[in-house]
Amino acid sequence: MDAERQAGQRGEKGDSRVAPGLVRFELLHEDKGTKARRGRLHTPHGPVETPIFMPVGTVGSVKGVGPDDLLTLDAQIILGNTYHLMLRPGEALVGELGGLHQFVSWNRPMLTDSGGFQVFSLSEKRKITEEGAAFQSHLDGARHFLSPERSIEIQETLGADIIMAFDECPPSTSDRAYLEQSLARTTRWLHRCEKAWSRGRSSLFGIVQGALHEDLRKRHAEEVCAVDLPGYALGGYSVGEAPEAMHASVAYSAPLLPRDKPRYLMGVGTPIDLVTCVEAGVDMFDCVLPTRCARNGLLFTSEGKLVIRNASFAKDPRPVDPACNCYTCRNFSRAYLRHLFAAGEILAMRLNTIHNLHYFLGLMAEVRRAVSEDRFAAFAREFRERSRAQETERTRGR
Amino acid sequence: MDAERQAGQRGEKGDSRVAPGLVRFELLHEDKGTKARRGRLHTPHGPVETPIFMPVGTVGSVKGVGPDDLLTLDAQIILGNTYHLMLRPGEALVGELGGLHQFVSWNRPMLTDSGGFQVFSLSEKRKITEEGAAFQSHLDGARHFLSPERSIEIQETLGADIIMAFDECPPSTSDRAYLEQSLARTTRWLHRCEKAWSRGRSSLFGIVQGALHEDLRKRHAEEVCAVDLPGYALGGYSVGEAPEAMHASVAYSAPLLPRDKPRYLMGVGTPIDLVTCVEAGVDMFDCVLPTRCARNGLLFTSEGKLVIRNASFAKDPRPVDPACNCYTCRNFSRAYLRHLFAAGEILAMRLNTIHNLHYFLGLMAEVRRAVSEDRFAAFAREFRERSRAQETERTRGR
Numbered sequence: 001m002d003a004e005r006q007a008g009q010r011g012e013k014g015d016s017r018v019a020p021g022l023v024r025f026e027l028l029h030e031d032k033g034t035k036a037r038r039g040r041l042h043t044p045h046g047p048v049e050t051p052i053f054m055p056v057g058t059v060g061s062v063k064g065v066g067p068d069d070l071l072t073l074d075a076q077i078i079l080g081n082t083y084h085l086m087l088r089p090g091e092a093l094v095g096e097l098g099g100l101h102q103f104v105s106w107n108r109p110m111l112t113d114s115g116g117f118q119v120f121s122l123s124e125k126r127k128i129t130e131e132g133a134a135f136q137s138h139l140d141g142a143r144h145f146l147s148p149e150r151s152i153e154i155q156e157t158l159g160a161d162i163i164m165a166f167d168e169c170p171p172s173t174s175d176r177a178y179l180e181q182s183l184a185r186t187t188r189w190l191h192r193c194e195k196a197w198s199r200g201r202s203s204l205f206g207i208v209q210g211a212l213h214e215d216l217r218k219r220h221a222e223e224v225c226a227v228d229l230p231g232y233a234l235g236g237y238s239v240g241e242a243p244e245a246m247h248a249s250v251a252y253s254a255p256l257l258p259r260d261k262p263r264y265l266m267g268v269g270t271p272i273d274l275v276t277c278v279e280a281g282v283d284m285f286d287c288v289l290p291t292r293c294a295r296n297g298l299l300f301t302s303e304g305k306l307v308i309r310n311a312s313f314a315k316d317p318r319p320v321d322p323a324c325n326c327y328t329c330r331n332f333s334r335a336y337l338r339h340l341f342a343a344g345e346i347l348a349m350r351l352n353t354i355h356n357l358h359y360f361l362g363l364m365a366e367v368r369r370a371v372s373e374d375r376f377a378a379f380a381r382e383f384r385e386r387s388r389a390q391e392t393e394r395t396r397g398r
Numbered sequence: 399m400d401a402e403r404q405a406g407q408r409g410e411k412g413d414s415r416v417a418p419g420l421v422r423f424e425l426l427h428e429d430k431g432t433k434a435r436r437g438r439l440h441t442p443h444g445p446v447e448t449p450i451f452m453p454v455g456t457v458g459s460v461k462g463v464g465p466d467d468l469l470t471l472d473a474q475i476i477l478g479n480t481y482h483l484m485l486r487p488g489e490a491l492v493g494e495l496g497g498l499h500q501f502v503s504w505n506r507p508m509l510t511d512s513g514g515f516q517v518f519s520l521s522e523k524r525k526i527t528e529e530g531a532a533f534q535s536h537l538d539g540a541r542h543f544l545s546p547e548r549s550i551e552i553q554e555t556l557g558a559d560i561i562m563a564f565d566e567c568p569p570s571t572s573d574r575a576y577l578e579q580s581l582a583r584t585t586r587w588l589h590r591c592e593k594a595w596s597r598g599r600s601s602l603f604g605i606v607q608g609a610l611h612e613d614l615r616k617r618h619a620e621e622v623c624a625v626d627l628p629g630y631a632l633g634g635y636s637v638g639e640a641p642e643a644m645h646a647s648v649a650y651s652a653p654l655l656p657r658d659k660p661r662y663l664m665g666v667g668t669p670i671d672l673v674t675c676v677e678a679g680v681d682m683f684d685c686v687l688p689t690r691c692a693r694n695g696l697l698f699t700s701e702g703k704l705v706i707r708n709a710s711f712a713k714d715p716r717p718v719d720p721a722c723n724c725y726t727c728r729n730f731s732r733a734y735l736r737h738l739f740a741a742g743e744i745l746a747m748r749l750n751t752i753h754n755l756h757y758f759l760g761l762m763a764e765v766r767r768a769v770s771e772d773r774f775a776a777f778a779r780e781f782r783e784r785s786r787a788q789e790t791e792r793t794r795g796r
Contacts, residue, residue, distance in 0.1 A: 059737075059741045059743060060734070060737060060738070060741070060743070061738060061743045061744075061745040063743065063744055063745075064744050064745075065745070066745055066748060066749070067729065068725065088737065088740065088741055089712070089733070089736075089737040089740075093712065093713055093733065096713060097713070097715050097731060097733055097734075098715075103731070103733070103734055104734065105729040105730055105734075314487070314491065315491055315494060315495070317495050317496075327464075327466065331465065331503040332503055333495060333501070335487070335491065335495055335501070336458070336495075336501055336502065336503075338487075339457075339458060339486065339487040340458065340459060342486065342487075343457045343458070343486055345457060345458070345459045345461065346459075346461055346462050346744060346747050346748070347459040347461075347462075347463070347464055349744050350464060350744070350748065351464065
C-alpha cells in the first residue's frame with residue numbers, strides 16, 4: 001500500500017464510503033524547480049493523490065486484471081469508457097444495477113470519458129453536426145447518436161465521480177480552418193454540457209483542444225476555463241504527433257489551466273511522457289499503454305523495456321524486474337512468463353498486466369515523492385536520461 | 399480456508415516446507431453405509447484431505463487462474479501434464495529452474511500424469527511398440543518418443559509429489575483381443591516404470607485399465623497391485639462411455655484396489671460422477687470440466703447449471719449462486735458476468751473459473767464431512783436426485 005493512502009478502503013461490497021458532493025482539489029505543494037504539483041483530489045469515493053496515473057477499464061474491466069488485483073496494486077482511480085458502455089451493456093442497465101461502481105465492484109473513485117474520442121476514432125459512418133455526432137456501432141453497425149446532453153445523461157447514469165465534457169477531437173492533421181470551426185463548436189458543446197449537468201454526484205471536467213497550435217490552445221483554454229468547473233483537461237494529444245511536439249505543446253498549455261483545479265492530460269502516455277508532463281504541471285493521466293503492452297508481452301522495468309517472448313528469456317530464472325515488488329516479480333521467473341505467453345495461457349495476460357500497472361503506479365508514487373521533496377527537476381532529467389540510454393541499448397539488440 | 403487444513407501453508411516462495419520421502423496414505427474413516435472413505439495423503443509438500451478433486455494445470459497453469467486464486471480457493475493439490483510440459487517448455491528447462499513447483503510457484507502438492515493419455519488422444523501419427531510410443535507433437539509436428547523409462551525420467555525431472563505409470567489408454571470401442579494385448583503391455587510397462595523409478599521425492603502410482611470388462615479390470619488390478627506402490631489409479635474411464643456404465647464399472651473396480659492405499663480415478667468427472675465414485679471407494683479425482691466449462695460460460699451452482707451468456711441474465715443483479723461464498727459471487731452480479739463474457743473480457747475467464755473451482759472444491763469438502771459423519775449414502779442419494787431434478791428443469795427451458 002502507498003503510505004500516502006488512507007487505510008481501510010476496500011473494493012468489496014458493503015464498505016461503501018461515499019461522501020456527497022463534487023470533487024475538490026487540494027493543492028498540497030508546488031515543486032520549487034518545475035511546474036510540477038503535488039495535490040489531493042477529494043471525491044465522493046475517497047481521495048486521489050496526484051499526480052496520478054489512471055488504469056483504463058474500457059468495457060467495464062481493466063483488461064487482464066480484477067478489482068482485487070487493482071486494490072493490491074493500490075490503483076486509486078480507474079476509467080470507464082462511455083462509448084463502449086453505452087453500446088454494451090448499455091448505460092440504462094448499469095444504472096438499474098446501481099451504477100458503474102457497483103456493476104464493476106469498484107468502490108474507489110472512477111472517471112468516465114464523454115465518448116467523443118471513440119466516436120471519432122472507432123465508429124463507422126459518423127456524421128458531426130451542430131447537434132452532435134451520429135454514428136454506427138463498431139460492434140454491429142447499429143445507429144446511435146451522441147450529443148452533449150446525451151453524453152452527460154449517460155455519464156450521470158453510469159455515475160462516475162468525474163465525467164468529461166463532450167468534445168470533438170479533430171485529427172492532428174486537420175487544417176487550421178477546420179480546427180477553428182471545431183473548437184468553436186466544442187465550446188458551444190461545453191456550454192450545453194454544463195447546462196445539462198445536474199451537479200449531483202458526478203463532477204464535470206471541461207476539455208481544451210487546439211492540436212499543436214499555441215494560439216488556438218490559448219484561445220480555447222480561455223473559453224473553456226471561463227466555465228466554472230471542478231477540473232479541466234487537455235485533449236487532442238497522443239494522436240500521432242511526435243512526442244517532442246506533444247511535450248512542447250503541453251508545456252505551453254498546462255499552465256493555461258487554473259492553478260487551483262486538477263489538470264488532466266487525456267490518453268497520455270509513456271513513462272517519459274508522464275514525467276515530462278508532470279513537469280509541465282499536469283496532475284492526472286490515463287492510457288491503455290501499460291495494459292495493452294502487457295497483453296502483447298512488452299513489460300516496463302527499472303532497467304528498460306523487456307519483450308517477454310524473446311528466446312533470450314527462455315531459461316532466465318530472474319524476475320522481470322529484480323527491483324520490483326509486484327505479485328508477478330515476487331513469484332515468477334522470466335522463463336515462466338515467457339512460457340505462459342508462448343503457450344497462450346490466460347494467466348500470462350494477468351501477470352503481465354499486474355507488472356506493468358505496478359510499474360506505472362509505482363513511477364507515479366516516485367513522482368509524487370520527488371515533487372514533495374522539491375527535487376523533481378533532477379528526478380525528471382535523470383529519468384529521461386536513463387530511459388533513453390536503456391532504449392538505445394535495447395534497440396541495439398544487446 | 400477449509401477447517402480441516404493445516405494453517406500456515408503458502409504458495410509464495412520462501413515458505414517451502416518439503417518433507418522427505420514418499421507419500422503415505424492415512425485412512426481416517428470408512429463410511430458405515432457405503433464404500434466411501436475419508437483419508438489424508440501425506441506428501442512432501444504437505445497433506446491432502448481425501449476424497450479430493452484436483453484442478454488440472456495442463457501447460458503449467460490452471461487455465462484462467464493464478465496460484466494466488468488457487469490458494470484463496472484452498473486447492474490442496476493440482477495437476478501438471480507431462481505431455482504438454484515435455485513439448486513446451488521442455489522438462490529439462492523446468493528441471494534447471496528448480497522443478498515444476500518452483501517454476502509455477504506452487505508450494506502445495508502436485509501430481510503429473512505420464513503423458514500416455516495425451517499421446518493417444520492429442521498427438522499425430524503415433525505408433526505404439528513394445529518399447530513405447532513414437533508420436534508427432536500436436537504443436538509443430540516434431541517427432542518425440544515416450545517410453546516407460548522416459549516418462550518416469552521426465553516426471554522425476556518435473557518433480558511432482560505423485561507421478562503416474564506410463565500406460566496405454568485404449569479406445570473404449572477396442573475389441574477384446576486388442577484390449578488383452580494392450581493390458582499385458584501396460585503391465586510390462588508398469589514393471590519397467592517401477593524399475594526406472596528412483597523412489598526419490600516423487601511417488602509412483604500404478605494404473606489399472608480394462609475398459610468396461612469386469613474380468614479384464616479384475617485381472618489387470620491383480621497384475622498392477624502385485625507391484626508394491628504408494629497408490630493406484632483407475633484409467634480408461636470418461637472416454638465416451640455412458641455415465642451409468644462408468645459408474646457401474648468403477649463400483650466394481652475401485653474395491654479391487656488396496657484398502658490402505660489412495661485410489662485415484664483419472665479424468666473424472668461431473669459432480670454426480672464425483673459423488674457416485676466416492677461412494678464406490680475412490681479418493682482422488684481430476685478433470686478439466688470445471689475450468690473448461692468456466693471458459694465456455696457454463697457455471698455450476700447449488701441450484702443447477704447456469705449458462706451465463708443467456709439473455710435472461712442480462713439484468714440479473716443476483717450472484718451466480720446466492721449460496722456461494724466465492725470471490726466471484728461475493729462481488730459480482732450475473733448481469734456483470736454475462737456482460738464480461740459477451741464482451742470477451744479476460745476477467746470473465748478468471749471469475750468463472752474461480753466460481754466453478756470453488757463449487758467443485760466445496761462439493762468435495764461437503765463429501766468429506768458426510769463421509770466423516772457416516773451419512774454419505776443419504777448425501778449421495780439426495781445429491782443425485784437434486785441434480786437430476788435441476789437438470790430436468792433446466793433442459794425444459796424454464
